[in-house]
Amino acid sequence: MNAKHEPKPRRQRAGRGLLRRGSVIASPYLWLLFFFLVPFVIVLKISVAEVQLAIPPYTPLFDWPEGGSLELFAVGDNYLLLIEDSLYIRAYANSLKIAAISTALALLVGFPIAYAMARAPRAWQATLVMMVILPFWTSFLIRVYAWIGILKNEGMLNGVLRWIGVIDRPLIILNTDIAVYIGIVYSYLPFMVLPLYANLVRMDRSLLEAAADLGCRPAGAFWKITVPLARPGIVAGCFLVFIPAVGEFVIPDLLGGSGTLMIGRILWTEFFSNRDWPVASAVAVILLLVLIVPIVLFQRHQQRQREADA
């Protein structure tokens, strides 16, 4: 009798285990579904609508007029506009350019920082990582505002430069592309430094000694050993800066000039000034498509890296 009853609870337990495992696997997909796919489908839906004076300010996708049958209402006009009006294409191109230059600058500034952190005495390293993360404790917006105070004509930077006598007329930085580069590099620097640091700190220092032992000078060893081995960190840091920088709105809006054309600003103008939700949505959809290439490349790189580490 016992023998007959035994298998049953075991099977139940196995079933419950499977369920639990299933839900663990499913949870990231659910997460993606709710926080990415559903909003994206809504944006996609708005992007094929037309403006109308109503709440919400666009035509519905499906209409069911009284006595009629279900009608689908979708237009491609918004996408056509993005191609026909060169403003949009220029804005996309300029955003990519600004993001690319900022990424290169962030790498240039971030690498020495990450390198110094990785070489610092072990006891200091946690503190140094903390200091890199520290700016996140205050609002991003406030930190960007602070740069206005630093960069404006009668701001801190010009004040200091004039006081030490380097310049006699103020440098015009605020409301130029230079200010945008400074703002982006400053804001996204931690995203460059942290993956680089995580990579460099793992590097076996005896490799540099081995290089020196085999006749390689320190500068040569940096390019032949350190940089190639830091590549995964460099790639990760660059993507983490580049991808959000393309769609950046706050920094060009606060620090850039009227001529600083970035797609994030166009989006904002369409949405809030023109109240043209359909065109704004089309801009967002295209932005996502533009970014999909680097995002997929980044995912593939991370995947390969995980496999190489395993």
Added chain:
Amino acid sequence: MSRRPEHAGGEESTAPGGEAAFLRIEGVSKSFGNVTAVDNVSLDIARGEFFALLGPSGCGKTTLLRMLAGFENPSAGALLLDGVDLAALPPYRRPVNMMFQSYALFPHMSVAGNVAFGLRQDRVPRAEIAARVADALALVELSPLARRKPHQLSGGQRQRVALARSLVKRPKLLLLDEPLAALDKKLREQTQFELMAIQQRVGITFVIVTHDQDEAMTVADRIAVMEEGRIAQVDTPSAIYEAPRSRYVAEFIGDVNIFEGRASAVNGGDVLVEQADAPDGLAAPARADGPAAGDAVLLAVRPEKIEIAPEPLPPGTMNAMAGEVTEIAYLGSVSTYRVRLDSGRTVVSTHTNRLRDGGAAIDRGARVHLSWPVEASILLRS
């Protein structure tokens, strides 16, 4: 460039073989904060010699090696290689290569790329690099794996790549830091012989660091036994084993029985020692540096030199003791007997099992008589 040392000749500067020292380490010390890792070490090493630095972990072997490679600067003393002072040369200009304990292979380069790295730094022509890399890989029998990356190799194969990489530049001096420590026992023993064969073929001076006495005894022409940053003794493997100068060296290399006693008389070439376990006293060949009658002395005997027999020895025999067998360890080629003397002290005696049935068997609990010839006794500095 090559400046011969002015102090050629004289006992101190002459390494075995009569040749002036190829590598001179003169009074070298190294401190880290208040830790003295290497303490006033002087060594002379001959050209083409296979020299071992042997000592327990933390005794300063790696630090001494790293000073030779140029990764640490001595706090005091001088290093001369082939008459050239190494102090002025950074690691990348020294004619010295090192095989790292961790191997330190470049993970992003293939096996051939790793081996070629040093030659590329010297701007050796491409065709010559290819030929020398091929030779070096053939030497360590890795030619078929030239295109693999280090992570695709076994531990033993990585060890060979590291060896090939450090040999390919034909350095004047090759430093090996625990080169075989990561290998399992069987592979390690096999590799020891390969290392000796390779060293003879290439004729480069090798300095190997190890904490494994068997390894040092197997591969080295001479061994320096280190103790807390100092050199305890420098000698050939057989002299280290058969004529250790201190208790530390005797106990570090192999098994040993040590008796504390008092020198009673110096009789010709022998020193007679009074010791409670030996009714008729102990005797050992005298040493140049003493001792005088009345001094406290240590007398060491290796276990395989002690005869064990059931029959009593004739009265008046020196170096004779009696006791009871408490343990017998059968190890295949040899058996080890632990004998408790009447005073309670334990003496170990080892015997080769030359006959399959063990010859005249001695059982546990049997009363036995131990003895050894005068020449088997070693007087130690206490």
